[in-house]
Amino acid sequence: xxxxxxxxxxxxxxxxxxxxxxxxxxxxxxxxxxxxxxxxxxxxxxxxxxxxxxxxxxxxxxxxxxxxxxxxxxxxxxxxxxxxxxxxxxxxxxxxxxxxxxxxxxxxxxxxxxxxxxxxxxxxxxxxxxxxxxxxxxxxxxxxxxxxxxxxxxxxxxxxxxxxxxxxxxxxxxxxxxxxxxxxx
Amino acid sequence: xxxxxxxxxxxxxxxxxxxxxxxxxxxxxxxxxxxxxxxxxxxxxxxxxxxxxxxxxxxxxxxxxxxxxxxxxxxxxxxxxxxxxxxxxxxxxxxxxxxxxxxxxxxxxxxxxxxxxxxxxxxxxxxxxxxxxxxxxxxxxxxxxxxxxxxxxxxxxxxxxxxxxxxxxxxxxxxxxxxxxxxxxxxxxxxxxxxxxxxxxxxxxxxxxxxxxxxxxxxxxxxxxxxxxxxxxxxxxxxxxxxxxxxxxxxxxxxxxxxxxxxxxxxxxxxxxxxxxxxxxxxxxxxxxxxxxxxxxxxxxxxxxxxxxxxxxxxxxxxxxxxxxxxxxx
Numbered sequence: 195x196x197x198x199x200x201x202x203x204x205x206x207x208x209x210x211x212x213x214x215x216x217x218x219x220x221x222x223x224x225x226x227x228x229x230x231x232x233x234x235x236x237x238x239x240x241x242x243x244x245x246x247x248x249x250x251x252x253x254x255x256x257x258x259x260x261x262x263x264x265x266x267x268x269x270x271x272x273x274x275x276x277x278x279x280x281x282x283x284x285x286x287x288x289x290x291x292x293x294x295x296x297x298x299x300x301x302x303x304x305x306x307x308x309x310x311x312x313x314x315x316x317x318x319x320x321x322x323x324x325x326x327x328x329x330x331x332x333x334x335x336x337x338x339x340x341x342x343x344x345x346x347x348x349x350x351x352x353x354x355x356x357x358x359x360x361x362x363x364x365x366x367x368x369x370x371x372x373x374x375x376x377x378x379x
Numbered sequence: 380x381x382x383x384x385x386x387x388x389x390x391x392x393x394x395x396x397x398x399x400x401x402x403x404x405x406x407x408x409x410x411x412x413x414x415x416x417x418x419x420x421x422x423x424x425x426x427x428x429x430x431x432x433x434x435x436x437x438x439x440x441x442x443x444x445x446x447x448x449x450x451x452x453x454x455x456x457x458x459x460x461x462x463x464x465x466x467x468x469x470x471x472x473x474x475x476x477x478x479x480x481x482x483x484x485x486x487x488x489x490x491x492x493x494x495x496x497x498x499x500x501x502x503x504x505x506x507x508x509x510x511x512x513x514x515x516x517x518x519x520x521x522x523x524x525x526x527x528x529x530x531x532x533x534x535x536x537x538x539x540x541x542x543x544x545x546x547x548x549x550x551x552x553x554x555x556x557x558x559x560x561x562x563x564x565x566x567x568x569x570x571x572x573x574x575x576x577x578x579x580x581x582x583x584x585x586x587x588x589x590x591x592x593x594x595x596x597x598x599x600x601x602x603x604x605x606x607x608x609x610x611x612x613x614x615x616x617x618x619x620x621x622x623x624x625x626x627x628x629x630x631x632x633x634x635x636x637x638x639x640x641x642x643x644x645x646x647x648x649x650x651x652x653x654x655x656x657x658x659x660x661x662x663x664x665x666x667x668x669x670x671x672x673x674x675x676x677x678x679x680x681x682x683x684x685x686x687x688x689x690x691x692x693x694x695x696x697x698x699x700x701x702x703x704x705x706x707x708x709x
Contacts, residue, residue: 197384197426218385218427221414241415245481254455254484260414261485264385265407265429312480320459323475323615328468330461347615348479 208276245349450489536579572647
């Protein structure tokens with residue numbers, strides 16, 4: 195096969211398939227924004243340091259600025275545009291709105307995608323760097339503000355809306371837990 | 380960014396064949412370091428061989444009671460794995476102390492070990508750097524070197540290896556497996572990284588074109604009581620300025636076995652064998668912990684602005700070993 199600097203790929207974004215030819219240098223972030231007009235995902239540092247470009251790839255939060263689009267083929271990608279469903283905001287989005295989890299809003303799509311994953315990671319029992327006892331027998335630690343701050347540290351907010359971001363994540367996580375318990379009953 | 384060819388490998392031999400002997404080709408794992416370096420022009424590959432989907436994503440017990448960790452296991456999955464948390468807790472802690480949740484989901488074990496230094500001169504293509512352009516000089520020696528190496532460096536390069544994971548793996552005698560066109564091979568992690576000397580651009584002992592396929596942890600009962608402590612300039616999401624992975628087995632107040640490795644002080648994760656020798660058979664108290672740290676740090680050669688690291692590491696060793704000894708006495 196002769197070397198080629200571009201490929202035709204099919205990307206699965208928010209449940210919709212998009213087939214397009216991409217220069218191999220193109221990041222998933224630039225495909226979302228520049229080719230597919232999904233501008234909810236934001237470009238901050240473009241170096242994997244700020245988290246503004248966070249999306250979910252196969253359910254896992256990922257910085258789309260360091261993810262080559264060509265390598266995202268056959269993955270299920272969820273952007274902030276795909277978070278709400280059935281005409282209703284996702285509880286994480288609603289919590290950010292209700293509790294003012296932002297000022298300018300630029301980092302918010304990344305914060306929301308990250309928060310969705312944090313809640314799932316915690317529910318799956320993943321420890322964090324501030325978890326005292328990481329033995330599996332100890333079970334998941336309570337999702338304290340300290341735990342939320344550590345788990346969300348990959349998302350910078352230049353406005354410094356952190357206190358209300360932490361509150362929003364805590365509320366959404368509590369709602370998710372209650373929902374699970376109700377579903378179990 | 381230079382244009383490049385992209386190929387996705389389906390299996391290990393296929394990946395090795397796709398890379399071939401091309402010095403301009405690179406394996407792509409999670410991309411968290413390589414893609415970043417390509418954007419800044421530090422790396423300019425003509426071909427990427429994507430190995431992220433190779434079937435190397437399992438963590439399995441070995442027959443002798445150790446663990447085999449595939450090269451494409453993500454940092455997240457490694458840190459969340461019950462057996463890692465139970466048997467090698469310092470490894471899980473080290474991984475959790477690195478990067479962010481997003482980056483840990485993307486980054487792989489193989490890529491972590493082969494990631495490049497975060498020295499600012501290495502990252503800036505407008506500046507000399509012996510690691511990037513052999514023979515061009517090292518501005519860090521007389522310039523910005525606050526966070527640079529105090530052990531094992533040379534006048535040609537004082538950059539540090541940024542991995543947290545590697546520090547714990549080194550303490551637990553990890554062995555790296557790789558594949559080449561001529562067949563598989565293994566290297567102890569402690570022997571993976573080459574001495575800096577006057578060839579800082581030659582970083583590992585891996586044969587050309589080798590693909591890291593996994594890391595094996597031998598059984599280490601001592602590791603069940605282990606801990607990773609990282610000091611950085613902010614509370615989260617920053618590289619270490621100094622770190623310690625330690626494990627301690629104490630019986631009747633005497634150290635039966637100790638494991639100690641340092642991070643962010645050398646061009647590789649630094650196994651502190653001189654300290655371990657002092658600790659073995661010594662009373663488990665602060666006096667001996669400090670003596671052990673001093674034995675290791677006697678070889679330190681700090682620069683004008685990073686002498687603090689010697690004190691920092693001494694304090695870290697004493698603090699972490701004291702905590703482990705206290706835990707053992709409970």
